[in-house]
Amino acid sequence: MSYTSNRTLLEKADLAIADLTAGGGILLPAQAQKFMRLLIKQSVLMQMATVVPMPAPKYQVSKIRFGSRILRPGKEGVALAQADRSRPDLSFLELDAQLFKAEVHLSDEVLEDNIERGELRQTILEMIAEAAGRDMEELVINGDKTSADPFLAVLDGVVKQSTSHVVDVAGGPLTKNILRDLLKSLPTEYLRDKKAMSYLTSVDADLEYRNSLAERATVGGDKFLEDDTPVLYSGVPVTPIPLFPDNLGAGNNQTVALLCNPKNVHVGIWRQIRLESFRDVSAGVLRIVATLRFDVKFADENGTAKAINIQL
Numbered sequence: 001m002s003y004t005s006n007r008t009l010l011e012k013a014d015l016a017i018a019d020l021t022a023g024g025g026i027l028l029p030a031q032a033q034k035f036m037r038l039l040i041k042q043s044v045l046m047q048m049a050t051v052v053p054m055p056a057p058k059y060q061v062s063k064i065r066f067g068s069r070i071l072r073p074g075k076e077g078v079a080l081a082q083a084d085r086s087r088p089d090l091s092f093l094e095l096d097a098q099l100f101k102a103e104v105h106l107s108d109e110v111l112e113d114n115i116e117r118g119e120l121r122q123t124i125l126e127m128i129a130e131a132a133g134r135d136m137e138e139l140v141i142n143g144d145k146t147s148a149d150p151f152l153a154v155l156d157g158v159v160k161q162s163t164s165h166v167v168d169v170a171g172g173p174l175t176k177n178i179l180r181d182l183l184k185s186l187p188t189e190y191l192r193d194k195k196a197m198s199y200l201t202s203v204d205a206d207l208e209y210r211n212s213l214a215e216r217a218t219v220g221g222d223k224f225l226e227d228d229t230p231v232l233y234s235g236v237p238v239t240p241i242p243l244f245p246d247n248l249g250a251g252n253n254q255t256v257a258l259l260c261n262p263k264n265v266h267v268g269i270w271r272q273i274r275l276e277s278f279r280d281v282s283a284g285v286l287r288i289v290a291t292l293r294f295d296v297k298f299a300d301e302n303g304t305a306k307a308i309n310i311q312l
Contacts, residue, residue, distance in 0.1 A: 025276040025291075032273045035129055039269070042133025044241050045140060045158075048198070048262035050299070054097055054270045057293055061093040061266065063300070095268030097293030098154050100135075104128060108284040128275075128290050138243045140267060140296045158265055159245065159256055161298055165305035171249075174201065174209045174257060174310050179233040182259040182305045190303040193261075199238040201257035204312045206231070206240035246312055253312050260304040269294045 027035060036053065040046045052061060070086040104127070135151075143157030165185040169178055179199060183191065191197075210231055231238040236259070248254040270293040277288045298304060 025274040027273045027275060029271070031125070032271050035125055035273055036269055038126055038129030039133040039136060042130050043137035043140075044239075044243075045137055045200070045262070045265070046133070046267055048239075049140075049265035049267050050263050052095065052266055052268040054095060054268045054293075057097045057270050059095045059097075059268060061095065061268075061299070063091045063093055064088045093266060093297055093299050095266065095295045095297060097268055097270040097295045099291070099293050100154070102128065102132060102290045104288045104290065106286045106288065108286075124275075124288065128288070132290065132292070134243075136267075136294060140265075141241065141243050142245055143296070155295060157296060158258065158260075158298065158304075159306070161296075161301060162258055162260075162304040162306040164302050167305065167307045169307055169310045171254070171309055171311050173212070173312075174205045174307070175212065176233060178257070178307050178310070179236075179238070179259075182257065182307055183234060183236070185305045186259065187302065190261075194235050196261045196263070197236050197259060198262055199233070199236060199257055199259050200241050200244065200262070201238065201310070202244035202246040202255040202312070203240040203242055204246050205244075205255050205257060205310055206238055208312060209238060249309060249311075255310050255312055257307040257310060258304060259306075260298075264299050264303055265296065266299050267294060267296050 026032075033053070036051065040051055052059070068086075072080055072084040074080070104124075106124075139152060139155065139157060141157045141159055143152050143155045144160045145153055145156055147153040165182075167178065167181045167185055172178070182199070183194075213231065244255060246253075246255045248256065272293075274291040275288060276291075277286060279286050
């Protein structure tokens with residue numbers, strides 16, 4: 001390919017990037033929405049969770065519930081006494097989006113190849129969203145403000161946040177008894193809709209539990225050995241999450257399991273996602289800096305239970 005042809009392709013690439021990063025680099029609402037969809041698509045947990053597009057870096061989500069009995073004995077034509085009237089429990093979930101950046105380098109050769117094949121803007125959005133979605137899920141799960149890893153130390157993830165109902169497996173494997181204990185540890189009010197709940201754990205823990213079921217000399221045991229049959233306990237599915245930790249404990253061979261309604265996990269993403277670019281001519285590289293803010297909180301932490309020290 002001639003120099004002129006290369007130059008023309010790079011100019012087209014620059015125009016495509018300039019279009020994407022117009023307006024100070026802040027993605028247009030439709031572009032930001034598309035980027036969020038791509039982020040969610042790359043994450044197993046975020047596809048199950050409640051993702052909240054935040055209009056500001058700090059955002060309050062209203063919560064309303066009736067935590068106690070509201071029905072009273074009634075008499076025809078007589079209003080309830082003031083003491084018998086019910087008020088909902090009102091509270092707020094505050095999402096405080098933390099800042100994250102990524103710098104992506106695209107060589108001129110990559111730009112040339114992709115501008116010839118089709119929509120470069122789409123390629124860049126998908127590439128950045130794929131990697132960012134994976135990293136977001138890691139932080140949403142494993143974030144810990146006490147971590148030695150600067151990335152994980154930015155905020156607490158769902159594993160760290162779940163503290164109210166903890167079952168210590170003490171180095172044993174994941175068994176049906178552990179799943180039972182997790183259910184029993186939750187207040188009864190959260191078990192009214194068990195079908196909406198899920199056991200979230202690591203891939204290896206799911207495999208070990210599935211293998212224990214397969215050891216039964218029954219038709220039911222065979223299906224867990226031969227097929228990728230969903231595993232249920234008391235109607236609640238066991239869901240393997242690829243980025244759940246599997247290197248905990250002194251021997252780096254333990255994990256955890258969470259029991260919750262995944263919709264109880266709220267991931268807030270600030271709508272103003274920014275992409276900025278500049279070209280390093282001498283290196284023949286286009287540098288794209290992506291900036292986004294997000295946070296994760298349980299809407300109701302009391303509705304979660306956690307099993308710790310699960311041996312793999």
